[in-house]
Amino acid sequence: MKSLWDDKAAAACNNALELRAYTSRLLGQSDDLVLHGGGNTSVKDAAENIFGEREEILYVKGSGHDLKTIGTDGFAPTRLEKLQRLAELDSLGDIDMMRELKTSQIDPKAPAPSVEAILHAIIPFKYVDHTHTDAVVTITNTQGGEARLKEIYGDDVLVLPYVMPGFILAKQVYEATKDLDWSRYRGIVLLHHGVFTFHDDARVSYENMIDLVNQADEHIRKNATYTVADDALAGLGALDFARLRKQVSEERGGPMVGRFRRLGVAALDNAADSARRGPVTPDHVLHTKRVPMLMTGDAEADVAAFAAEYRGYFDEFTDGELICLDTAPRWGVLPGKGVATFGINGKRLRVCSDIIDHTSKAIQWGEQLGGWQALPAKDIFELEYWELEQAKLKNQAAAGGLEGRVAVVTGAASGIGRATVELLVEQGACVAGIDIDSSVSDVSNSPLYVGVQADLTDSGQVESALSTAVLHFGGIDILVSNAGSFPASSFLADTTDEAWSAALGLNLDSHFKVLRAAIPYLKEGIDPAVVFNASKNTLAPGPGVGTYSVAKAALTQLARVATLELAPDGIRVNVLHPDAVFDTGIWTAEVLQARADKYGLTVDEYKRRNLLATEISSLDVARAVLRLADDSFACSTGMQLTIDGGNERTV
Numbered sequence: 001m002k003s004l005w006d007d008k009a010a011a012a013c014n015n016a017l018e019l020r021a022y023t024s025r026l027l028g029q030s031d032d033l034v035l036h037g038g039g040n041t042s043v044k045d046a047a048e049n050i051f052g053e054r055e056e057i058l059y060v061k062g063s064g065h066d067l068k069t070i071g072t073d074g075f076a077p078t079r080l081e082k083l084q085r086l087a088e089l090d091s092l093g094d095i096d097m098m099r100e101l102k103t104s105q106i107d108p109k110a111p112a113p114s115v116e117a118i119l120h121a122i123i124p125f126k127y128v129d130h131t132h133t134d135a136v137v138t139i140t141n142t143q144g145g146e147a148r149l150k151e152i153y154g155d156d157v158l159v160l161p162y163v164m165p166g167f168i169l170a171k172q173v174y175e176a177t178k179d180l181d182w183s184r185y186r187g188i189v190l191l192h193h194g195v196f197t198f199h200d201d202a203r204v205s206y207e208n209m210i211d212l213v214n215q216a217d218e219h220i221r222k223n224a225t226y227t228v229a230d231d232a233l234a235g236l237g238a239l240d241f242a243r244l245r246k247q248v249s250e251e252r253g254g255p256m257v258g259r260f261r262r263l264g265v266a267a268l269d270n271a272a273d274s275a276r277r278g279p280v281t282p283d284h285v286l287h288t289k290r291v292p293m294l295m296t297g298d299a300e301a302d303v304a305a306f307a308a309e310y311r312g313y314f315d316e317f318t319d320g321e322l323i324c325l326d327t328a329p330r331w332g333v334l335p336g337k338g339v340a341t342f343g344i345n346g347k348r349l350r351v352c353s354d355i356i357d358h359t360s361k362a363i364q365w366g367e368q369l370g371g372w373q374a375l376p377a378k379d380i381f382e383l384e385y386w387e388l389e390q391a392k393l394k395n396q397a398a399a400g401g402l403e404g405r406v407a408v409v410t411g412a413a414s415g416i417g418r419a420t421v422e423l424l425v426e427q428g429a430c431v432a433g434i435d436i437d438s439s440v441s442d443v444s445n446s447p448l449y450v451g452v453q454a455d456l457t458d459s460g461q462v463e464s465a466l467s468t469a470v471l472h473f474g475g476i477d478i479l480v481s482n483a484g485s486f487p488a489s490s491f492l493a494d495t496t497d498e499a500w501s502a503a504l505g506l507n508l509d510s511h512f513k514v515l516r517a518a519i520p521y522l523k524e525g526i527d528p529a530v531v532f533n534a535s536k537n538t539l540a541p542g543p544g545v546g547t548y549s550v551a552k553a554a555l556t557q558l559a560r561v562a563t564l565e566l567a568p569d570g571i572r573v574n575v576l577h578p579d580a581v582f583d584t585g586i587w588t589a590e591v592l593q594a595r596a597d598k599y600g601l602t603v604d605e606y607k608r609r610n611l612l613a614t615e616i617s618s619l620d621v622a623r624a625v626l627r628l629a630d631d632s633f634a635c636s637t638g639m640q641l642t643i644d645g646g647n648e649r650t651v
């Protein structure tokens with residue numbers, strides 16, 4: 001790991017706080033140092049108060065801010081002296097501590113200070129950096145880890161046993177360092193937790209962190225290896241995974257999304273044991289629970305066994321007043337095959353999956369460094385049920401009505417498909433977009449989206465694309481069968497066999513192939529719904545678009561049969577008939593002008609040639625898809641809905 005310090009960027013910082021934000025972002029660049037909001041930093045600086053007096057202020061990372069992107073407004077300015085005095089108290093409850101932290105702030109608009117604020121306050125240096133670095137924490141999670149730390153750092157680093165974060169940790173450091181010559185130390189290692197470095201110079205504090213991490217990293221690399229993804233692992237069939245995800249969702253009592261990957265930890269001979277000893281650091285427990293579900297291939301039995309085990313763990317450590325969290329697993333290990341991760345929505349799935357990537361590496365390392373050894377279950381439980389940690393999750397607002405559900409949208413690279421992807425993602429759904437155009441990968445950079453390139457007229461490619469989607473998000477709840485193209489105008493008399501077959505191949509056959517391949521997944525889906533994008537031409541065909549009208553009419557009939565066949569499985573099937581959606585790729589200015597000329601209209605008049613005289617956009621169609629996919633029409637199947645501004649031929 002290299003220092004990312006840049007003299008020019010540092011010189012551009014106008015004050016200590018700007019420099020603090022800058023080196024915090026340098027730490028945030030590496031997910032081997034901090035992951036998804038982990039870690040925290042601070043700077044001490046004087047500021048003038050309203051009376052014109054100088055006051056010592058601790059600017060400490062505000063909770064909810066991420067070191068990767070933090071700016072000066074991400075720090076909470078607090079009165080240093082008050083925080084230092086708090087450390088002298090014998091004890092301080094969580095509620096009291098949070099109140100005191102809040103009332104020590106000098107700006108009510110600033111974010112709430114990190115729960116580690118008191119600890120930052122008592123470290124007698126201007127800059128304090130704290131990370132949960134993989135390399136160091138992994139070593140602390142091994143048998144003989146403390147001796148290894150001594151071998152690596154000698155006496156340069158103060159090593160402290162694990163205690164709960166917050167006041168207890170601040171108090172531990174306060175007591176341990178009361179009579180200490182701080183200048184002897186380059187940092188503090190908290191076992192099973194992380195590393196602190198500190199200095200009056202921002203660069204030295206940051207680079208001490210990099211150096212300590214590099215020393216640990218070098219030691220590990222000399223003694224251990226790891227694989228990220230292991231292709232020798234057998235993997236899991238997509239349908240089996242969809243079933244498992246359904247079971248996990250039922251156990252939680254709400255939809256969850258999931259991911260299955262061939263992570264290296266599953267290749268360990270003793271994966272069933274080593275992967276289930278506990279997390280890398282206790283704060284991961286919020287996203288991963290203490291241990292993974294052991295998978296055997298029997299979804300129902302595996303989830304039930306995990307739930308019973310979790311309930312037992314809760315009963316063992318509860319004080320009788322706590323309320324048990326849901327008993328669904330957040331990850332699972334299938335020895336020899338791979339690893340599953342789960343989340344209540346796409347964002348949480350990503351966080352969990354990222355953490356498990358690092359966990360997979362750490363466990364492989366740990367097993368070669370004397371044996372992976374996590375904290376006792378009691379410590380993990382205390383953090384899992386610590387109200388200050390749970391509060392962090394409660395503050396995360398729900399993204400929308402489709403959270404935890406998975407949609408597949410075909411023809412996603414442009415037009416209606418693209419607008420549908422964007423709207424469903426905005427509503428919290430995880431969406432796999434499929435298109436023959438490779439730009440389908442770039443439709444959205446949200447973690448809730450994955451693009452898959454496939455030719456939908458090829459059954460093999462369809463099946464493989466759906467399988468990719470299911471392993472990436474856990475299943476298919478919503479199928480938006482949208483792909484299509486508008487062929488060049490041609491009267492029947494002039495239509496060649498090839499043009500006929502090609503037009504029906506995409507506008508009709510591909511929808512059948514997608515539906516057929518999706519049905520097994522939809523049967524395992526949560527509130528499953530299918531939306532076909534047909535056309536006004538179904539109801540009101542036009543001359544010169546025979547292949548298109550015939551394909552769309554047959555597609556509508558396909559949907560009607562599907563409605564009948566899939567209703568017993570609770571799968572709703574509805575059809576949209578849009579018309580004159582001109583904000584798509586096929587309608588260039590020239591084509592529009594030509595069509596308008598044909599009818600003797602201006603382009604604007606041509607666009608609004610409907611009863612409401614309104615212009616119809618891709619977003620209007622996407623909105624209808626959303627309503628057919630969410631619970632707005634929970635009791636409706638077999639519907640055909642026009643989105644055409646009203647057409648006298650179809651009313």
Ligand code: ZN
Binds near residue numbers: 039040131193194
């Ligand atoms: Zn920490």
